[in-house]
Amino acid sequence: MADKDAQNYRSRTITQGVQRTPNRAMLRAVGFGDADFTKPIVGVASAYSTITPCNIGLQQLADRAVEALRAAGTMPQIFGTITVSDGISMGTEGMKYSLVSREVIADSIETACNAQSMDGVLVVGGCDKNIPGAMIAIARMNIPAVFVYGGTTKPGHLHGKDLTVVSAFEAVGEFSAKKISESELRDVERNCCPGAGSCGGMFTANTMSSAVEAMGFSLMYSSTMAAEDAEKSDSSARSAEVLAGAIRSRILPARLFTREAFENAIAVVMAIGGSTNAVLHLLAIAHASGVSLSIDDFETVRRRVPVLCDLKPSGRFVATDFHRAGGVPQVMKILLAHGVLHGKALTITGETVEELLKGVSAVPPPGQEVIRSWENPLYREGHLAVLKGNLAVEGAVAKVTGVKQPVITGPARVFDSEEACLEAVLAGRIRKGDVIVIRYEGPRGGPGMREMLAPTSAIIGAGLGDSVGLITDGRFSGGTYGMVVGHVAPEAYVGGTIALVKENDMITIDARKRLLHLDVADGELRRRKESWVQPEPRYRTGVLAKYARQVSSSSVGAVTD
Secondary structure, eight states, X not given: OHHHHTTTTGGGGGGXXXXXXXXXXXXHTTTOOGGGGGSOEEEEEEOOOSSSTTTTTHHHHHHHHHHHHHHTTOEEEEEEOOOXXXXXXXXXXXXXXXXXXXXXXXXXXXXXXXXXXXXXXXXXXXXXXXXXXXXXXXXXXXXXXXXXXXXXXXXXXXXXXXXXXXXXXXXXXXXXXXXXXXXXHHHHHHHSOOSSSBOSSSSHHHHHHXXXXXXXXXXXXXXXXXXXXXXXXXXXXXXXXXXXXXXXXXXXXHHHOOHHHHHHHHHHHXXXXXXXXXXXXXXXXXXHHTXXXXXXXXXXXXXXXXXXXXXXXXXXXXXXXXXXXXXXXXXXXXXXXXXXXXXXXXXXXXXXXXXXXXXXXXXXXXXXXXXXOTTSOSBSSOSEEEEEETTEEEEEEEEOTTOSOSEEEEEEEEESSHHHHHHHHHTTOOOTTOEEEEOSXXXXXXXXXXXOHHHHHHHHHTTOTTTOEEEEXXXXXXXXXXXXXXXXXXXXXXXXXXXXXXXXXXXXXXTTTTEEEEOSOHHHHHHHHHHOOOOOOSOSSXXXXXXXXXXXXXXXXXXXX
């Protein structure tokens, strides 16, 4: 880490020597006075955008952070980065840009901070890829950093039920199966997303914000606050104050990015019933930070951490309910009290996890059903399982809790794109007992590893969620549940076994044995592999073509560097 340490306090060079006069002149033009050149320069990276409800409220948070940083004696400099709304692009060709945006966000933050010699960075982000993108950049740069989550949306309501954006996707399936009318479908669509904030269940954004809080890069309780509540804005200001202190105390990300911190994040993700995407993103962040972490480590943690929270998509409650029940700190304290959390891990405040949790009870509060006690968990083991077998030699990821049939063996129904699968589901061509295969949707083959929320929601809406399996080299939305297996690696585009599956081949998904198996003899698979021809790339120019050439396997985080 010596080379990264040497980068810190680089802005000090701006104040030294006649040769730096042009640098000072440029900074004067943006508001620096003589006294300001001795202050730390702090970047405020904002993913503000009106294109998604997740990010529409971020400007207020960034403004509060700027005010607090200035009051703390630093020189805040705000700059922007992009966002892509998975919910808006879901089910379209545009979804291929979603995972790509994680890399663009990381690259843009790293570029701005390093090019302008910033002493620290506060990142304000909302939608799914904002969070891991920011953390990858923070790991690369190793300058003091804090993440401010934009907050969750409040649930929508219809006929006395809480709604989330996933409700709209499932309603499409219900409508196609003639279970609801078109007017009922429109009622769900009009009421499921009432305002600003990231999707309200324990989907990917709320999962990753919780993981970042567990790792010590966000303030305690901040990851589950509602975007529109005053405490969210106050938390942004407090985060800025903490960052100013971290810069002066030289609390560098390399001190927070430890093996213990990643294990804490995985433990919290398991306990809250978080998104499968956490596997992909935590592997990528670990890669950027130089911490040794493999897909098998998730299985190790899973076996010792129960699911404590009854949260959507498969549970009953939303993130705002979770916040009222005590949020991430409450879960962390339960885990700490039972020896599955590393209490000595450092946080951006300069305090350890154990110190920050000192005043939190090890018993969840009475009168609520969101967070269970250690003795009465929702499930005895974690929900994110790593499956292997001849269909996934490098591994695949599945949510195994809440599945009524943990083992399914059935005939393969093979589709070479998400759209082809969705058409078959909506047309009623999928039957109970089928195992759907969606391939050529991996990091390179898609490219971009699209999320399969549209077909999985349609399956749920059609009433087939407990009787149909689905495997893919693509991803799943954090809103997905059912007998679904994603991140199958090696992917089809590089000749993984999933590329060799034929219609009506028998496939077994066994959540108990963590097995993903194609019932075809090895000799036949070898013959199929010899005749397999890699498809032509779907894109030859532009960002998707560049991404496809650079991206690694999902089993190591789909990283590009």
